[in-house]
Amino acid sequence: MVTKSAPTKKTASVKKPTTSTKTTAVKATSTTNKASVEAFKQSVLNHLRTTIGTSPEKASKLAWWQAVVAACNEEIFGRLTDTQSTHAKADTRAVHYLSAEFLMGRLTVNNLTNLEKFDIAREALKELGLDINEVCEEEPDMALGNGGLGRLAACFMDSLATCKYPCVGYGIHYENGLFRQEIRGGKQVERPDSWREYGCPWEVCRPESVQNIPLGGYIEKQTAPDGSVSSVWHPSSIIKGVPWDIPVVGYRGSSVAILRLWESRSTEQFNWDVFNAGGYIDAQAEKSLAETISKVLYPNDSTQAGKELRLTQQYFFCACSLRDILRRYNRTHHHDYSDFANKIAIQLNDTHPTIAIPELMRLLIDEEGLSFDAAWDITSKSFNYTNHTLLPEALEKWPVYIFEKLLPRHLEIIYEINYRFLNDVVEKKWPGNNDMKAKLSIIEEGQCRMVRMANLCVVTSGKVNGVAKIHSKLVKEDLFPEYAELWPNKFCNVTNGVTPRRWLLACNKGLAELYNEVSGKDWPLNLDLCEKLKAYADDKAYQERFMKIKHENKVVLANTIKELVGVEVDPNAMFDVQVKRLHEYKRQHLNLLYILSLYKSLLENPDRDVPPQVFIFGAKAAPAYKLAKDIIYAINAVGEKINNDLRIKGKLKVVFLPNYRVSLAEKIIPAADISEQISTAGYEASGTSNMKFAMNGALTLGTMDGANIEIVEKAGIENNIIFGLSVEEVQALKARGYNSWDYYNADHELKSVLDWLDTDYFTPGEPGALSSIKNSLLQGGDPFLVLADFESYKEAHERAQALFKDKARWAKAAMMNSATMGIFSSDRSMHDYARDIWNLKALDIK
Ligand code: 26Q
DSSP: OOOSOOOOOOGGGSOOOOOOOOGGGSOOOTTOOHHHHHHHHHHHHHHHHHTSOOOTTTOOHHHHHHHHHHHHHHHHHHHHHHHHHHHHHHTOOEEEEEOSOEEEEOOHHHHHHHTTOHHHHHHHHHHTTOOHHHHHTTSOOEEESOSHHHHHHHHHHHHHHHTTOOEEEEEEOOSBOSOEEEEETTEEEEEOOOTTTTOOTTOEEOGGGOEEEEESOEEEEEEOTTSOEEEEEEOSEEEEEEEEEEEEEOSSSSOEEEEEEEEEEEEEEEOTTTSOTTTHHHHHHHHHHHHHTTTBOOOOSSSOOOOHHHHHHHHHHHHHHHHHHHHHHHHHHTTOGGGHHHHEEEEEESSTTTTHHHHHHHIIIIITOOOHHHHHHHHHHHEEEEOOOOOGGGSOEEEHHHHHHHOHHHHHHHHHHHHHIIIIIIHHHSTTOHHHHHHHOSEEOSSSOEEEHHHHHHHHOSOEEESSHHHHHHIIIIISHHHHHHOGGGEEEOOOOBOHIIIIIITOHHHHHHHHHHHOTTTTTOGGGGGGGGGGTTOHHHHHHHHHHHHHHHHHHHHHHHHHHOOOOOTTSEEEEEESOOOGGGTHHHHHHHHHHHHHHHHHOTTOOOOOEEEEEEOOOOTTOHHHHHHHHHHHHHHHHHHTOGGGTTSEEEEEOSSOOHHHHHHHGGGOSEEEEOOOTTSOSOOSHHHHHHHTTOEEEEOSOTTHHHHHHHHOGGGSEEOSOOHHHHHHHHHHOOOHHHHHHHOHHHHHHHHHTTSSSSSTTOTTTTHHHHHHHTTTOOTTOHHHHHHHHHHHHHHHHHHHHSHHHHHHHHHHHHHTOGGGBHHHHHHHHIIIIIOOOOOOOO
């Protein structure tokens, strides 16, 4: 529990604010003693010479970074070994987190932070004449994820390690992560992201745990002497899975978790009865397929491409992971599966790893000789499923014909699961009701029969959770109401969280230092301790200190903006930030429409009394998502015009920062005044950047959607800027029949900014270059109610501007937001999963 009693309020006790603008200028803490600095320095020098093979005179920054990593690894690998042998000895229950994405970002600053060696390393490098920030900038982001879901998995790994929950994260070792975004002539261009071009010094290959994975081929029916029929799968090829381990260092403690990522290779093992004699050419083609599987992350985060390769990726990593789980289990249990479900919990991060369900069934039945019933008993006790989206176009369905080609045996097993479910469970509850059977079936009938992955997850899993209270309610009531009627207790909520080690301690050193003073040094392990700052929210000296930290972060970001896009911004302006994947439901175009109306009003009255504002965007669009790319182009075109318009006297700037990614987020988020979280209510499952922004003292300008609702509940509605239709109002408006033209015709200002998009004002010589946005909102029917929320959104911005002028009131609101985010630590999320879903206990490392 959080104690209400704060340290005695003495203004005199407030330390002098740091004057430097560099994050590196934070004073060394007591953890930085001379001896440990010297030891770290010697370790780096030693590794530079003996591991990297160069000398201080010749070493590039990249070489220095590699040497720093080697110095960290000295400690990390010892702890890793201890963690693994403690778990093995205790034969403990563990969770296995299956995720097609782990958006880890950079690891160096975080690992140093979690080892409590950042200050030591900074001093050591300083003595070597190096700036730690510059050295750490050498590290490429590990961008093995699209956005929220992948970053959530990375935060969960940090928390699992920190909270000492026995776990393994399993995913794909993509050779290329999410594309690198370049902006050329205002337009997004995708470039490959080869994060491992020069090797990744954090990962270790484990050849002893290579797996062979069968694929394709056909099924042979065999009839036993007793008349029973069984299936024998003759796969057409075998693909090799090579595991790469990335240690995930828990904060301060001794637990190091493993993230195991599978790389595909060819085996050159072929069934020559499938590949005819003289199949040399076929074999070479097969080799390239095998090596293609882990080549690239699909850059798609809201629609499913339905591509065969994607299903192959999913199957490949699930099959490797399950074999790895069984191998470890059998070391102590020798193929006695009676204890399997007691020892193994498997979490499905969305439906992407669903194929693990029939694969576990297949392994148990076909390879281990269990009956279908016994295998089902184990499987249905082992799996749980997290849903991350309600968008119908994002719900995974795979054509039956693809299954027939790639995974014929899995399809049989899915049919059997479905048959038993419909006949035993649905028939019992709703006798004779074929509509209900059609609705709940794992197979969708029609022109092209499909396998509904979410249905398979719900039918199998012990628990199904959403990722914020409102989202979990909608999962239960709107997405799966019939399943909820069958199994009301299956559905639950675990609100997302983010790791405060990366998203506060490591990325905002100024604010971290303030919390060290106010809350003591344990707040990164117990974020509720930050509540102690609440007692100072009205204290002028603390308000000034807090806002001074924010200002310093804004100066740093202003320099980054200048470097990246050449735009000069004033750190005294209000920094209004929207960074996230580009999607219509996230409504970056609503933001843009407001910017246009503000620009217009400033042109009409350049002396209008509004605080100077900088609108900052960062967003990648899925390469095939035309309208999303048009919105990026529009933001850039509008920015270009506004930033060079002297008439508005620098009161408004619009910047689009290219290639938004984890490492850029770490620079942007600590500098934000306003966090734009403006999705149409009911569409953003949770959001997680909303939590990071609030932790760092930004006010949420947002709708009552996803975790915004819970954020505002904690931080106070008066300390945030809430607007727009609620979930119920959105549903009611849609049910009544929404007509966006009514809003266009009724609101003169809205009409004029939309019409502006048809001119060539922002795209000289190219009228209509921005028209697709207007068209989507009118002829296109405005599916995400942008026009319906426009007026309310504009009024919200006016409230934000008024509040920003009241420095004391703003500072208090910012402090209240930061101080009350304890519940959004991913440690809390992990405790919830451990208690409500995994039945998992933490284990101290010997
Ligand atoms: C599926 C099939 C084929 C290809 C790609 C995909 C695919 C890949 C990624 C579908 C969805 C995603 C990612 C979804 C995602 O990031 N969802 C977000 O998850 C966050 C963590 O729970 C939430 O906070 C966000 O609200 C949610 O949008």
